Amino acid sequence: MRRKLIAALCLTATVTASGCGAHVETSDDARSPAVTLTNCGRQVTYDRVPRRVVTNDVGITEIMFALGLEDRMAGFAMPDDKGDLTGVPWKEGYEKVKWLSKDQLTKENVLAARADLVFAGWNYGFREEDGFTPDALKKLGIPSYVLTESCHNGRSGSARGIMPPLDALYADLTNLGKLFGVEDRAAALVAGFKKRIADVRAQAPEGADRPKVFLYDSGQDTPFTAGRYAAPEQIISEAGGVNVMHDVQDSWTTVGWETVVERDPDVIVICDYGDTSAEQKKKFLLNHPPLRGVSALKNRRVFVLDYADLVESPRNPSAVARLGAYLRTVEKR
Incomplete structure (x- = not known):
């Protein structure tokens, strides 16, 4: 960034x-x-x-x-x-x-x-x-x-x-x-x-080795996240992951925690902005009882990107590169 x-x-x-x-x-x-x-x-x-x-x-x-x-x-x-x-x-x-x-x-x-x-x-x-x-x-x-x-x-x-x-x-x-x-x-x-993103894509894992990723923006009763048409969808995919909310035909929207648990992401990306800090969001996720069995939290695989990285902006390619470097350290189990 x-x-x-x-x-x-x-x-x-x-x-x-x-x-x-x-x-x-x-x-x-x-x-x-x-x-x-x-x-x-x-x-x-x-x-x-x-x-x-x-x-x-x-x-x-x-x-x-x-x-x-x-x-x-x-x-x-x-x-x-x-x-x-x-x-x-x-x-x-x-x-x-x-x-x-x-x-x-x-x-x-x-x-x-x-x-x-x-x-x-x-x-x-x-x-x-x-x-x-x-x-x-x-x-x-x-x-x-x-x-x-x-x-x-x-x-x-x-x-x-x-x-x-x-x-x-x-x-x-x-x-x-x-x-x-x-x-x-x-x-x-x-x-x-396009060139910077292609360079990241060339290093990304393929097929079943691609980590599943959930984008957490905010919300405690229900999480606000990114569907198919929000910038995180392609930031995640070009970085080498799979957005677990890919089938949601919207950009930024609300889903249920039960859906997150069912899809069991390997990594959670936190959108850092607002009055609640990224560290506070991470603490909430780690201590939210319904998420206790989610792989990303069991393994403490939480990555933070800024708000401006995750909305449509000229910072998107940098976000792809940084997330890509992190995802390459994740071993699927």
């Missing part, structure tokens, strides 16, 4: 780089041709290149930073429980772009920022309960882009995810590269991420 972007990603035909802090070349965006993208299965047309983007949450914000688009941002919203931001490769972006809210975006702070694009996702800012939706923003004259990992999939109301999670990351990088005229930088990021 604390990696530096390789130098090759700092140079593209469409950005002027200073170290790894890229600056997008200016142009008369008002005269730019309209750009049409496919977002959540719909064709969406943007009349001009946005100049004042606001983002919601850490992964979405860092997608913009990874593309060198901090100069196109008016601010971001995220809680301050998402880990240390001072050591990430995009520290310069965090220093430069205004932190609008330590909660989530609202119509009020979007309007106050004079935003001309909102980049958020369902359950990553967009929500029906108080009307903060792309349709509501459109009525205010503000276009949106929806994080692909969060797209509603139409299976059961609020179920999310329409494609494999890393494909969602690549789709968003490619789309935003096209929208902002930084296609070369986006392509370089995608190529670099």
